[in-house]
Amino acid sequence: MSEWHVLRSPFSVGLHGSKILVTRNSVVSSTVATIDPHYLQPLSDEDCWELIAQRALSNRSLDGKEKLVAIGEKIAEKCGGSPLAAKTIGSVLPFKLVESEWEALLESKLWDLPEYKTVFPALRLSYNYLSAPLKRCFAYCSIFPHNYEFEKDDLVHLWMAEGFIQPQGLKRIEDIGNDYFDNLLWRYFFHVPHFDYLHQPVYHMHGLIHELAQLVSTDICFQMKDGMSPLLPIFRNARHSSLLSQEDIQPMTLKMFQRYKGLRTFMVFCRNGSHIVELLFDLFRNLQCLRVLNLSSTGIFELLDSIDNLKHLRYLSVSKTNIKKLPESIAYLYGLQTLKLQDCFNFLVLPKHTKNFINLRHLDLDIKRQLSSMPLEVGKLTSLQTLHAFIVGKDAGCQIGELQKLGNLRGRICITNLENVVNLRDAKEAMLEKKPYLDSCQTCTVLPPLVLLPALKSLHIYQMHSLVGVEHRFCGSGMDNMVRGFLSLESLTFHDMPNLKVWTGLNAEDMPHLHQLIVVDxxxxxRQPSLHFLSSLISLDMNQCHILQSLPDEGLPDSLKTLFILDSTILKGRCRQGGAD
Incomplete structure (x- = not known):
């Protein structure tokens, strides 16, 4: 109660006219209210029809659709003034623009079932119109906790592991899964409450939608809360389950799961699950049909060798745990598709035979803090599509050339320990330029401190379309470490930078060995920095810099032997014989 008083105290001194929007019991707001609350009324039938029409008819003309509109207005009356019901029903109707089908929806007996809440018939009807694969994917979400937040890619990987996604010719299975997800999102089964630190959307399910998922999945999905009665009935057809706990999980609760030998999904949602380690052997022995095992955030520090009993496992997450390594036996899980190791701050080494994961598509590693190098011959994982971090090693089989055969990589990748790339030939072996699905640098707005690569000799910065300025941090100024300047750099190129306006922050001794500078397109x-500091510069090439007014006021270094100026009209005129520069 004291916490509640602390929370409510600021509300007592709010400015006149301040308002609080509350979406639950009005008793909560009455404890701080100074006037009578204003209760939001249900939408009118006309407003409900407008929401339905926006989704169902979009930009289509209503000419000649008078009967369809009349039926739609009657459907709107059945939505009970709920905007969620109206939008959900509206997302079904575009696929059924035949009067008989709208009439069938209007006459559905689900509207009249007394056990349903007002909005539930509309939600259930919308579910009924889903395809069989979409129904399975939606029902599966019932095992998540209420208000659980999830990422699109992760949910698609779970559906993949369970075999819910139906192949469509040569189309990538993840792309089909993304279509499934977008379809459910469009129908308001999912919602976007906010974006994460990478500006990626995070999703959840509205409370009533989650209740619907639990209703339609009763026979095959179930949640178990820690401390529930051990006398629960056996769900003979149960395939997917989750365990919810606010504290450490009790051993007796875990033992209850051993009766569900047909389980394909087992997820644990808890703050601390240290007792799980004691019972992993029994779980691995009894739940051998598992395809999905999520032990993230459980506090475990190891997995047992007996995990190789889970021959069908396709998805394993031990993210946000204290685990230090994976057992070598895990390499025998040849069907594994997704392995998640995010925020495992103590994790040190992947199994020696990681190369055996021939079906692995998504390896989710931390960009920092993990591993001193990749395991041997990771280049044999040719199905790999997600690899957020690649740690370059010194030994053969762990070097950057292992990236060569990983042609299906997508999204972002952070390559660290670049000091172990000893020559240009090794760097070219990675063939990053031939990986068309990797994110380019076109959306990057800041150059990283590449000065931290003291042995770097050649730097080509290309197609950073969103970069506006290159400033002092590029050369290390203002950084906490003692590194300053590109002490080994001999060649620097800026190429295809359509929004680059300013380059500043170049000081004496920042590039003492730079021989060649190229600025193209x-x-x-x-504006460019003073170049007279570049005491070793031999060649300067300025090409397609259309509005650059002049060379730096301080002039060019005495070492310069070659100056190329092409397609830079203003600068070219100033540098002619007798010109201002």
Whole structure:
């Protein structure tokens, strides 16, 4: 109660006219209210029809659709003034623009079932119109806790592991899963409450939608809360389950799961699950049909060798645990598709035979803090599509050339320990330029401190379309470490930077060995740093810098032997014989 008083105290001094929107019992708001609350009324039937029409008819003309509109208005009356019901029903109707089908929905007996809440008939009807694969995917979400937040890719990987996604020719299975997800999102079964630190959407299910998922999945999905009676009936057809606990999980609760030998999914949602380690052997022995095992955030520090009993396992998450390594026996799980090791701060080494994961598609590692190098011959994982971190090793089989055969990589990848790339030939072996699905640098707005690569000799910065300025941090100024300047850099190129306007922050001794500087296709560049500091510069190439007014006031270094100026009209005129520069 004291916490509640602390929370409510600021509300007592709010400015006149301040309002609080409450979506639950009005008793809560009455404890701080100074006037009578204003209760939001249900939408009118006309407003409900407007919401339905926006989804169902979109930009279509209503000409000649008078009967369809009349039926739609009657459907709106049955939505009980609920915007969620109206939008959900509206997302079904675009696929059924035949009067008889709208009439069938209007006459459905689900509207009149007394056990349903007002909005539930509309939600259930919307579910009934889903395809069989979409029904399975939606029902599966019932094992998540209420208000659980999830990422799109992760849910698609779970559906993949369970075999819910039906192949469509040569189309990538993840792309089909994304279509499934977008379909459910469009129908309001999912909602976007906010975005994460990478500006990626995070999703959840509205409370009533989650209740619907539990209703339609009763026979095959169930949640168990820690401390529930051990006399629960056996769900003979149970295939997917989760365990919810606010504290450490009790051993007796875990033992209850051993009766469900047909389980394909087992997820644990708890703050601390240290007792799980004691019972993993029994779980691995009794739940040998598992395809999905999620032990993230459980506090476990190891997995047992007996995990190789789970021959059908396709998805394993031990993210946010204290685990230090994976047992070598895990390499015998040849069907594994997704392995998640995010935020495992103590994790040190992947199994020696990681190369055996021939079906692995998604390896989710931390960008920092993990591993000193990749395991041997990771290049044999040719199905791999997600690899957020690649740690370059010194030994053969762990070097950057292992990336060569990973042609299906997608999204982002962070390559660390670049000091172990000893020559240009090794760097070219990675063939990053031939991996078309990797994110480019086009959306990057800041250059990283590449000065931390003291042995770097050649740097080509290409197609950073969102970069506006190159400033002092590029050369290390203002950084906490003692590194300053590109002490080994001999060649620097800026190429295809359509929004680059300013390059500043170049000081004496920042690039003492730079021989060649090339600035190509930077049409908005108006300012460049003093170049007379570049005491070793031999060749300067300024090409397609259309509005650059002049060379630096301090002039060019005495070491310069070659100056190329092409397609830079203003600069070219100033540098002619007798020109201002």
């Amino acid at each position: 930077c049409p908005k560049l108006v």
